[in-house]
Amino acid sequence: MKIIIAGAGAMGSRFGLMLHQANNEVILIDGWQDHIDAINNNGLQANFDGEMVTESLEIYHQDDVSSIDFNADLVILFTKAMQLDSMMQSIQNMVGKNTKVLCLLNGIGHEDVIKNYVPLSNILLGNTMWTAGIEAPGKVKLFGNGSIDLQNLGADGQEAAEEVVAVLSEAKLNAKYSANILSSIYRKGCVNGTMNGLCTILDSNMADFGETDAADQIVEQIVSEFAAVAAMENADINVPEVLAQIKSCYNRETIGLHHPSMYQDLIINNRLTEIDYINGAIARKGKEYGIPTPYCSFLTKLVHAKEQVLAAV
Amino acid sequence: MKIIIAGAGAMGSRFGLMLHQANNEVILIDGWQDHIDAINNNGLQANFDGEMVTESLEIYHQDDVSSIDFNADLVILFTKAMQLDSMMQSIQNMVGKNTKVLCLLNGIGHEDVIKNYVPLSNILLGNTMWTAGIEAPGKVKLFGNGSIDLQNLGADGQEAAEEVVAVLSEAKLNAKYSANILSSIYRKGCVNGTMNGLCTILDSNMADFGETDAADQIVEQIVSEFAAVAAMENADINVPEVLAQIKSCYNRETIGLHHPSMYQDLIINNRLTEIDYINGAIARKGKEYGIPTPYCSFLTKLVHAKEQVLAAV
Numbered sequence: 001m002k003i004i005i006a007g008a009g010a011m012g013s014r015f016g017l018m019l020h021q022a023n024n025e026v027i028l029i030d031g032w033q034d035h036i037d038a039i040n041n042n043g044l045q046a047n048f049d050g051e052m053v054t055e056s057l058e059i060y061h062q063d064d065v066s067s068i069d070f071n072a073d074l075v076i077l078f079t080k081a082m083q084l085d086s087m088m089q090s091i092q093n094m095v096g097k098n099t100k101v102l103c104l105l106n107g108i109g110h111e112d113v114i115k116n117y118v119p120l121s122n123i124l125l126g127n128t129m130w131t132a133g134i135e136a137p138g139k140v141k142l143f144g145n146g147s148i149d150l151q152n153l154g155a156d157g158q159e160a161a162e163e164v165v166a167v168l169s170e171a172k173l174n175a176k177y178s179a180n181i182l183s184s185i186y187r188k189g190c191v192n193g194t195m196n197g198l199c200t201i202l203d204s205n206m207a208d209f210g211e212t213d214a215a216d217q218i219v220e221q222i223v224s225e226f227a228a229v230a231a232m233e234n235a236d237i238n239v240p241e242v243l244a245q246i247k248s249c250y251n252r253e254t255i256g257l258h259h260p261s262m263y264q265d266l267i268i269n270n271r272l273t274e275i276d277y278i279n280g281a282i283a284r285k286g287k288e289y290g291i292p293t294p295y296c297s298f299l300t301k302l303v304h305a306k307e308q309v310l311a312a313v
Numbered sequence: 314m315k316i317i318i319a320g321a322g323a324m325g326s327r328f329g330l331m332l333h334q335a336n337n338e339v340i341l342i343d344g345w346q347d348h349i350d351a352i353n354n355n356g357l358q359a360n361f362d363g364e365m366v367t368e369s370l371e372i373y374h375q376d377d378v379s380s381i382d383f384n385a386d387l388v389i390l391f392t393k394a395m396q397l398d399s400m401m402q403s404i405q406n407m408v409g410k411n412t413k414v415l416c417l418l419n420g421i422g423h424e425d426v427i428k429n430y431v432p433l434s435n436i437l438l439g440n441t442m443w444t445a446g447i448e449a450p451g452k453v454k455l456f457g458n459g460s461i462d463l464q465n466l467g468a469d470g471q472e473a474a475e476e477v478v479a480v481l482s483e484a485k486l487n488a489k490y491s492a493n494i495l496s497s498i499y500r501k502g503c504v505n506g507t508m509n510g511l512c513t514i515l516d517s518n519m520a521d522f523g524e525t526d527a528a529d530q531i532v533e534q535i536v537s538e539f540a541a542v543a544a545m546e547n548a549d550i551n552v553p554e555v556l557a558q559i560k561s562c563y564n565r566e567t568i569g570l571h572h573p574s575m576y577q578d579l580i581i582n583n584r585l586t587e588i589d590y591i592n593g594a595i596a597r598k599g600k601e602y603g604i605p606t607p608y609c610s611f612l613t614k615l616v617h618a619k620e621q622v623l624a625a626v
Contacts (some may be wrong), residue, residue: 201514201615204622212621214614221611294607298534301527302514308525309517 001167004029004072004094006087007079008039008059010132011104013140015076015173017046017055022171027070028059029091031083036061038138047141062090070094074164075101077114081277084110088117097122100160102150104128107277108189109285111153121157124164126150127184130173147174151181182235190226190242193278194219195249196262197299201306203267205257210250218295219246222279225293229282232289266303270312275303314480317342317385317407319400320392321352321372323445324417326453328389328486330359330368335484340383341372342404344396349374351451360454375403383407387477388414390427394590397423401430410435413473415463417441420590421502422598424466434470437477439463440497443486460487464494495548503539503555506591507532508562509575510612514619516580518570523563531608532559535592538606542595545602579616583625588616 001024005016008028020026028044030036036059043054060068072094079087084105095101095118102124103110114123130146148168152161161177168175178184198218199209209215220243227237250256265271279296286293314337318329321341333339341357343349349372356367373381385407392400397418408414408431415437416423427436443459461481465474474490481488491497511531512522522528533556540550563569578584592609599606 198618202619202622203516204618208622209618212618214618214621218611218614218618292605292607294605295611298531298608298611301531305511305517305522305525305527305531306515308527309515309521 001025001073002070003027003167004070004075004091006062006075006077006091007083007105008035009078009080010134010140011128011130012076012078013044013046013134014130014132014142015078015104016057017044017048017053017140017142018171018173019167020055020057022167024167024171026057027068028057029062029065029087030059031062031087032137033061034137035059035134038136042138045139047135047139047143049143062087065090066093068094071096072099074167075099077101077103077105077110079105081105081107081110081274082272084113085116088114092117100124100164102126102164104148105277106188106192107274107281108185109277109281119154121152121154122160123153124150124157124161125153125181125185126175127178127181127188145174147176149176149178149181149184151178180235182230182233183237186226186230186235186237187242187245189278189282190223190237191246191249192260192262193226193282193296194222194246195260196273197275197279197303199260200263200266200273201299201302203263205259206249207252207256210247210256215250219243221295222299225282225286225291225296228291229285229289229293232285232291262303266307266310266312270310272307272312273303275300279303314338314386315383316340316480317383317388317404319375319388319390319404320396320418321348322391323447323453324441324443325389325391326357326359326447327443327445327455328391328417329370330357330361330366330453330455331484331486332480333368333370335480337480337484339370340381341370342375342378342400343372344375344400345450346374347450348372348447351449355451358452360448360452360456362456375400378403379406381407384409385412387480388412390414390416390418390423392418394418394420394423394587395585397426398429401427405430413437413477415439415477417461418590419501419505420587420594421498422590422594432467434465434467435473436466437463437470437474438466438494438498439488440491440494440501458487460489462489462491462494462497464491493548495543495546496550499539499543499548499550500555500558502591502595503536503550504559504562505573505575506539506595506609507535507559508573509586510588510592510616512573513576513579513586514612514615516576518572519562520565520569523560523569528563532556534608535612538595538599538604538609541604542598542602542606545598545604575616579620579623579625583623585620585625586616588613592616 008030128148133141165175280300283297321343478488593613596610
């Protein structure tokens with residue numbers, strides 16, 4: 001298959017590398033020049049479960065792809081949420097009327113951006129449990145196992161989705177077709193929509209937040225807002241199950257002492273957050289559907305205020 | 314008049330001193346032993362607009378007043394909000410059926426505590442613009458001018474209220490009768506209910522918060538919740554006026570670079586906050602009146618979570 005990895009950070013590099021090794025024709029597109037230069041000069045270098053691997057992969061800056069002749073069968077989107085729209089613009093000429101576009105970004109509601117560029121019938125949504133890290137430009141660390149669930153967004157796209165599942169699975173990416181991908185996305189959204197914003201605003205790790213008396217009430221209200229919006233899209237959230245999953249984040253023996261990714265973005269690295277694509281998406285959709293989402297709305301505003309107070313970029 | 318100052322910190326000391334100088338029979342009651350000892354040993358020492366003043370004032374620990382024979386005409390309450398209930402218990406034997414009780418605490422809804430101990434017809438609510446500071450146990454700094462508005466809470470208490478106004482004014486405390494004290498209390502509550510909690514949660518001064526894009530929307534929502542609850546008690550908040558007053562706090566040339574008192578309590582001094590008597594009071598009353606107050610409720614919970622994350626005491 002001819003595959004574009006649009007957004008070739010840690011996760012995009014993992015997918016690009018594994019799909020390349022499975023004999024697909026892969027090109028990477030990204031916006032980070034140092035990373036692009038390093039891969040062009042030295043190949044993509046991966047510490048792949050302890051083994052050092054170097055692969056020659058084509059990589060282009062997203063500003064330089066308008067003249068490339070590459071009629072992709074599949075685009076896998078792995079940008080940061082706020083860079084999705086500009087990436088979709090950049091790759092327009094490589095997205096034909098049969099190109100499937102698989103969105104694997106974190107967060108909720110990215111289809112609302114993608115469908116401005118791609119017909120609904122070609123959009124696939126996925127949820128991945130793989131992990132990956134960047135060690136330096138051109139160098140990634142790929143440890144452990146993972147999986148992907150995905151589904152067509154349009155009504156009659158299951159066949160195409162199954163085809164993509166097969167290609168990903170052949171590359172050992174453990175893909176499977178999901179009959180209700182939106183439910184998984186909303187479930188993951190509930191975890192991110194509580195831990196990320198709350199630990200960021202409270203300058204707290206997950207365990208310390210989870211042990212406050214207010215934690216349960218705050219979390220239950222936010223999850224109920226996610227569930228109400230999800231229900232409008234026929235996505236079913238099992239609330240007690242999601243609450244149990246969130247509570248497992250408080251465990252000091254496992255991940256409780258960690259700060260979630262948004263905390264690392266804003267508090268540690270002074271970067272803008274993805275709150276608009278988590279709680280902000282629920283607030284926006286809630287407004288469209290006439291569902292009150294005050295906690296998601298307030299938390300989104302607080303995180304944006306904090307970004308400005310800290311002059312994040 | 315026989316007057317008890319219940320809560321003899323900085324403001325209580327100011328009122329006690331000025332009422333004593335105007336020949337009232339004043340006793341102070343407090344819970345801070347070092348302060349009590351200092352006043353008993355050396356008198357209350359005040360830097361009173363630059364002049365050093367020492368006055369012998371009776372002061373008692375609130376745990377030691379049950380046997381004191383002092384049938385007060387007036388109790389002026391100046392405790393911290395969370396200490397109000399225990400103070401009311403302590404002074405019960407000195408509060409007779411004709412004793413007026415004037416509440417000058419910051420915050421909203423204190424009458425709900427006081428009326429467990431005092432008939433409505435004896436309760437007066439006030440709002441004061443005086444300031445005062447503690448320099449050391451027994452030593453206070455009293456600078457500048459101020460005023461008090463007050464009103465009876467019961468329907469037929471205006472005469473008693475006017476009498477208290479006269480006593481306070483004779484002591485140069487610039488008191489006046491207010492026809493709608495609840496409106497002033499709610500207006501002040503709006504300023505405290507935005508600046509205090511928001512700057513505390515965002516770890517920000519007032520100017521930096523005020524200049525964020527989210528500030529206006531957050532502030533307007535919180536003020537609208539205060540206004541809706543106030544309206545149920547026939548207290549009228551002029552919303553545009555209150556919003557303008559809040560915006561004046563953002564001014565870097567005047568007070569914008571300051572952190573509000575709750576920030577100082579929690580972030581600087583690691584003390585529990587009075588959030589339950591500001592936004593928390595609106596959330597509680599909103600529930601009673603069937604009015605949604607999600608921003609006040611969420612902000613209250615966030616501040617409590619922050620107190621626990623910081624192990625404030």
